[in-house]
Amino acid sequence: MRVFIVAGEPSGDRLGGALMEGLKQLAPGVEFAGVGGVAMEGQGLASQFDMSELSIMGIVEVAPKYFHLKRRIREVAEAALAFKPDVIVTIDSPDFCLRVAKLVKAVGDTPTVHYVAPSVWAWREGRAEKMAKVIDHVLALLPFEPPLMQAVGMGCDFVGHPVVAEPVATEAEVAAFRVEHGIGDAPLVLALPGSRKGEVGRLGDIFGEVLTRAVAERPDIRVVVPVAQGVEELVAQVTANWPGQVILIPPGEAIAKRAAFAAADVALAASGTVSLELAAADTPMVIAYDMNWLTRQIVKRLIKIDTVTLVNLVSETRAVPEYLGENCLPEKIAPAILSVLADPGDQRLAMALTMKRLGKGGEAPGLRAARSVLGAISAQ
Numbered sequence: 414m415r416v417f418i419v420a421g422e423p424s425g426d427r428l429g430g431a432l433m434e435g436l437k438q439l440a441p442g443v444e445f446a447g448v449g450g451v452a453m454e455g456q457g458l459a460s461q462f463d464m465s466e467l468s469i470m471g472i473v474e475v476a477p478k479y480f481h482l483k484r485r486i487r488e489v490a491e492a493a494l495a496f497k498p499d500v501i502v503t504i505d506s507p508d509f510c511l512r513v514a515k516l517v518k519a520v521g522d523t524p525t526v527h528y529v530a531p532s533v534w535a536w537r538e539g540r541a542e543k544m545a546k547v548i549d550h551v552l553a554l555l556p557f558e559p560p561l562m563q564a565v566g567m568g569c570d571f572v573g574h575p576v577v578a579e580p581v582a583t584e585a586e587v588a589a590f591r592v593e594h595g596i597g598d599a600p601l602v603l604a605l606p607g608s609r610k611g612e613v614g615r616l617g618d619i620f621g622e623v624l625t626r627a628v629a630e631r632p633d634i635r636v637v638v639p640v641a642q643g644v645e646e647l648v649a650q651v652t653a654n655w656p657g658q659v660i661l662i663p664p665g666e667a668i669a670k671r672a673a674f675a676a677a678d679v680a681l682a683a684s685g686t687v688s689l690e691l692a693a694a695d696t697p698m699v700i701a702y703d704m705n706w707l708t709r710q711i712v713k714r715l716i717k718i719d720t721v722t723l724v725n726l727v728s729e730t731r732a733v734p735e736y737l738g739e740n741c742l743p744e745k746i747a748p749a750i751l752s753v754l755a756d757p758g759d760q761r762l763a764m765a766l767t768m769k770r771l772g773k774g775g776e777a778p779g780l781r782a783a784r785s786v787l788g789a790i791s792a793q
Contacts, residue, residue, distance in 0.1 A: 415499050417446050419447045445458045446498070486516065499790055500786060526786055541562060586672045620701070
């Protein structure tokens with residue numbers, strides 16, 4: 414069997430690596446070609462070019478490289494056709510991947526599978542119909558997504574979320590982390606102001622004021638901040654005046670980061686998939702996020718849901734408090750942090766339910782994804 418597979422960013426590369434591992438188990442002798450990063454290369458892919466060329470976000474960043482990316486789209490499509498695969502798998506990065514699929518579909522009927530469904534349950538439901546023109550089958554990360562994809566004519570399987578397969582810190586690692594940093598039994602707040610400069614810039618001062626208010630009420634609070642790659646200097650500047658004897662965990666220290674997540678008594682986090690990482694670590698949370706005024710106005714008109722926190726959505730509860738847009742105010746968030754610190758309430762039940770619904774305790778997501786891809790090939 415021959416599989417042409419394309420990922421355009423690190424998260425997609427990790428999904429691709431797990432999928433390739435699953436395919437090798439279920440279809441020994443499978444051959445791969447395409448574009449990927451270190452995880453996919455570790456499973457035997459010789460990437461057509463360095464995947465980092467595609468890891469570009471934002472109009473300002475993309476514009477100067479438009480013609481280069483357009484050429485890469487054509488080159489990848491041509492390579493896919495020349496490989497004569499049994500299936501083409503594209504992973505996330507829809508602006509790039511779906512353009513490749515469109516070119517391939519224009520000259521043949523090779524089955525196309527896309528890994529990660531568009532979040533049409535939140536906004537822009539028309540994306541699913543557009544995708545259905547070039548994609549035959551979708552691998553969904555969230556359990557409520559398959560009916561939305563099937564409604565527009567695509568096959569779709571829920572294959573589990575990769576967060577359920579990620580390692581979680583042991584009790585010994587948590588205890589060692591607290592001893593190493595002199596935390597003892599003090600309440601520990603995990604602060605996660607985002608992984609991009611824009612997010613850290615917007616939320617850094619807000620989070621700092623939240624923590625100042627919280628520490629005024631609970632002087633024994635300690636603060637830990639795992640730092641994302643590329644924002645080290647900015648995070649150091651932003652947190653310099655934060656209270657709580659801030660502990661910064663540098664990028665790449667995976668064990669320390671896991672220990673911090675599990676050791677924390679409460680997290681103050683920017684909106685995003687980080688809520689699922691916190692749920693996996695059984696760490697109660699408060700979500701806070703803001704954006705520039707114009708983006709906020711546009712999103713308010715487009716969004717179709719009353720919560721953006723994935724724990725709330727998957728568990729079908731509203732157990733995790735969130736403060737978004739004009740409500741992202743320190744005077745509102747600080748009391749919530751203190752309240753959750755004192756009593757997480759139903760959050761732990763919601764987090765456990767979320768992990769169960771995302772596939773915890775079941776077959777590994779990569780293997781489930783591989784079964785789904787083989788099923789999609791058979792259905793053609």
